[in-house]
Amino acid sequence: MSFANIYGHQKQIGMLQKAMAQERVGHSYLFSGPDAIGKKTLAMAFTQALNCENAAERYDSCGNCSSCRKMIHRNHPDIHVLETQAQFIRIDAIRNIQEQMTFKPLEGRRRVFIIDDADKMNEQSANALLKTLEEPSADNIIMLVTARPYWLPQTILSRCRHVRVNPLAVETVAQFLIEQQQMDASKALLLASLSGGSIGQAIELDSEDMIAYRTELSRLLSTASLRNPMSLLALASFLGQDKKEIKQGLKLLNTYFRDALVYKETAQASMIINSDDLPVIASLACRLNGEQILQNITLVEKSNETIEMNVNKSLTLEAMAFNLHL
Ligand SMILES: [Zn+2]
Incomplete structure (x- = not known):
C-alpha cells in the first residue's frame, strides 16, 4: 500500500x-x-x-x-x-x-x-x-x-x-465504497454515515441484515405517534439491548432526521442519505418544523452519549422515544 x-x-x-x-x-x-x-x-x-x-x-x-x-x-x-x-x-x-x-x-x-x-x-x-x-x-x-x-x-x-489518526470523514468513506466497492452513491453514503469513520466497519455493515433492520426501523418511525404509546415503546424496544447495536440504531435513526432537515431545506432527493426511502423522509419533513427536527437530532445524540455511560438502556430509549417530535 x-x-x-x-x-x-x-x-x-x-x-x-x-x-x-x-x-x-x-x-x-x-x-x-x-x-x-x-x-x-x-x-x-x-x-x-x-x-x-x-x-x-x-x-x-x-x-x-x-x-x-x-x-x-x-x-x-x-x-x-x-x-x-x-x-x-x-x-x-x-x-x-x-x-x-x-x-x-x-x-x-x-x-x-x-x-x-x-x-x-x-x-x-x-x-x-x-x-x-x-x-x-x-x-x-x-x-x-x-x-x-x-x-x-x-x-x-x-x-x-x-x-x-482520526476517523475518516463520511465523504471519504463513501468515496472509497463507490470507487473500490462499486457501490451506488446513496447506499455508500448510508453505510458511510453509520461507519463511525471506518472503512472496515462500513463494509461489515453492508449486509442483508442491515437492509432488513433499516426497513423495520423506517416502518416503526413512520407509524410512531404520541397518541399511540405502544408505537413508541415498540420503537424503543426495537433499538435493542446490546450497547453496540443500540448505538448503531441511534445513528441510523438520526440519518432520518438529518435527511428530513435537508429535504425540508432543499427539497432535493439527491442530497439525502436514505434516498430510497423518500416517502418516510418527506412525511417527516412535512409534519415537523426545522426546530423540532433539530431537537430530535440533539435528543438522539444525547441518548447515544447516555447509553455509553452504562445506564439503564431500556429506560433511556423509552424516555427518548416519548420526547421525540414525531
Ligand atoms: Zn518501490
Missing part, C-alpha cells in the same frame, strides 16, 4: 513524508486512534515508503520495485508485523525483536517492527520494550499501533513520536 492509495489521513501522511524529506525519521512511532480506521495501514504505507527503491523525491512507495513487491506479498525479510489473537503480547515476542535488532537489515534500508495492539503488552513486555526504545539503533524502527494508548506506560509513550 502506498500513501497515494490511502483514502483520507492527509495530515498524518504529510507529517510522515516531511520527516522522510528532511531525513528526520524517528526510531519509534505510536499510531493511535479508534479501532479500524486505518492506523496499521498508515504504518505499513510508511514502512513501504521507507524501504522503496524509488521513494526519493516522491516520498512514497512505487509498488513495483523488489522491496515493494516483497512488502506487498508480506515476505520482506526486514519487515516484521507482530500481531496476536492472545490476550497479551508476551516477553518472548519482544525478546525476539531485540535479538533481530542486533543484526544489520538483510535487504532493506530500515528494519521495521510493527507491533499491532501494542496495549496488549503485559508489564514485563512493556519493560523489555522500553529498554529497546532507550537504546535506539539507526537501522531499526519500531512502530506501535493501538486504539488504547492510555494503557501503555508513560515511559513508552514519551519515547515515541505520536501519529494521532
